[in-house]
Every structure is written in structure tokens, then in C-alpha cells.
Amino acid sequence: MKKVVFILGPTAVGKSYFGILLAKKFNGEIISADSVQVYKGLDIGSAKQLDTHGVTHHCIDILSPFDEFSAYDFVELTKKKIDEISNRGHLPIVVGGTGLYIKALTLGYNFGGVEKDENLRKSLEEILNKDGLEKLVEMLEKTDKSVLEKIDTKNPVRVLRALEIALSNGEKAQSKNDIQPLVIALFKDREKLYADINRRVDEMICDGLFEEVENLKKMGLTKENQSMHAIGYKETLDYLDGLISKERCVELIKQHTRNYAKRQMTFLKGMECEFVDAENRETAFNKIENMVGEFLNGRVESN
């Protein structure tokens, strides 16, 4: 069992800061669990740390913005990274806000053991557009009735994936998981977090978010690309295309980031983790430092 520390929390709460401090203190390496920072060229809008303070970071800038990436890819990649880091005698510290990635990793999800099937997806999406979601649910009813009560039949994404699994005959691969996690979730008073978010978005604009997106657009990226679904990018593309005003664009980025932070907090509530108030960075770090110290000495059994 490899010990792994997780630093989670909503966007703009200060995860990167604590991660770097912790890595320095405990001879650690950071694995980013962020579905947007994996992309090269998405720097300002994803709040990528420009200064890593000499700490090794993994899973950042590993993909072209034209590539696709999934929670499954993240888990597979990260398991390897954890092995490597542990073998080096370092502490793996997973820092990120993408809840599903962490949940999948800590709980050893196997994601149904069935790969994504582009062709099948395309045909299913055609049915969705033509006959509606009801048709897909009907199909699911015929192939695998048992999943119907487990999934949200009003959510196209869920129904599509359930069908993908039901219609495939691939082997159900198991995802082995031999990590011992210490999951720390940072939080902050809602009002303060929202104020921080608004301020950070303004900073992103000053730092050249619009120019960054303009460059990506020139490279040929559109809203069709997965990487451009990210907050800050989809809105800016609309602005650059003249669909919304600059003011509206900034307002929307702030709003969507706030909504996202709220969803992240809801997700964390449902997870087994230690909550730490990040308001006062010094006290928060002392607390985290103690928790990690005890964890490494084997006195804390988490999960």
C-alpha cells in the first residue's frame, strides 16, 4: 500500500499553494488532478502555476489542446505516476479540484470496464438528436434493465454511457487499487471564496486570457474541442466571435466559476475526507502539516 496525500477543494481556495509547501516539507512530488491543466497552451484560464518553486509537477501540459481526456485516462496515468514517485522514495501529493478524478482514484473505480467506442457513440448521438432521450432509455430497457434504476435517465450523458457498456461485449476489467489515501479538503466561507473568484477572473483578464484564447483559436480550436469546454475558454470564444459583449463575457466567466465552485463543494461533502478551513493560511498549513506527519507515521487510518 502506497501512501498518497490528496489536497482537494473548490477552485481558487489555494490548493496549489498548500501543495507546494507540503511537497517541500515532506519531500513530495505533485500530481495535478485537473481536467484542464493537462492541456498545453491553456495556462491563464486554468490558473496554472507558473512558478513551481522547484517542486516536480506531474499531469500538467501533457496533452495537445486537440486531444481528448477522461477520468479513466487520469486514473491509469496517475497510478503509474504514484508508483514511480513512491519508488523514488518521495511522497505523492495529488492536488486538484476535479472531484471525479480523485474519487475514481481513491475508490478504485473500474468505469464499467468498457472502453469508449467512438462509432457507437456517434450512432447513439444521432438517435438522441432524432428520436430523443426516451428512445435511448427504451433501448437500455431492452438490453440491460438492471441499470435503469441506477442511473439518471434524464441525463443524456449517463444514458449514453450506460448503453455503451450494455451494448459492448468487452471484458469487465478490474482496476486494482493499492493506495492508502489521506484526503484533505480545503474550504472557505462562501462569500469570501466568491470574492476571491471574482478577483481572480479580473486578474486573468489582465494577464491576457483573451490573447491566450485568441491564439488557441488561430490554431484552429473551436467549441467542438473538449479543451474548449473549460470555463473562461468557451465564454471568451463567444466574445471573440462577437456573440456577447466583453462585459458579459467577464460576468459569465465569474458566474460559471462560482457555480463550479459550489458544485465542487457539494461533491466533496459526499466524500470521506478531512476538512480544513483555508481562510488563515498559516493555521491551515499547520493543521495539514500535522495531519500529514501523523499519516506518514502510520497513526492515522484514513478511508
Add this chain to the structure above:
RNA sequence: GGUACCAUCGCCAAGUGGUAAGGCAAAGGUCUGCAAAACCUUUAUUCCCCGGUUCAAAUCCGGGUGGUACCU
């Protein structure tokens, strides 16, 4: 000062006599291969104020207040 039009949730807005649509925002939640995604739930006992007509008024009438447009 005169005339016309308008006033419905934080915002946009339907409703023209029968007991307040919808969208956005907000709040809460869900989550096993796009998760910064996708989806679900909740949210006006009341329609600017006062009075009147009526079994019944956001809807009709009178007055007040506020806004907009045009005229002088």
C-alpha cells in the same frame, strides 16, 4: 404645463374577469470513461398604492405615485 403609453419575483417576461406560464439569476442536490461536463429539485397566497364595480379583478372604473415618449 399638456397628451399618450407603461408599472407582474433580483432581472427579462406571459397573462385583458375565474383564482399568477416560462426564461435567466439564486439556493439545494446528483455523479463509476467528455466531470471546468451533464442532469435533477426548489423559489411571487400575490401583480406600484388607495378606493370602487362584481359571486369573482393582475385583468374593468376613479384617484394617487413612479417611469418612458412626444408636444409646448
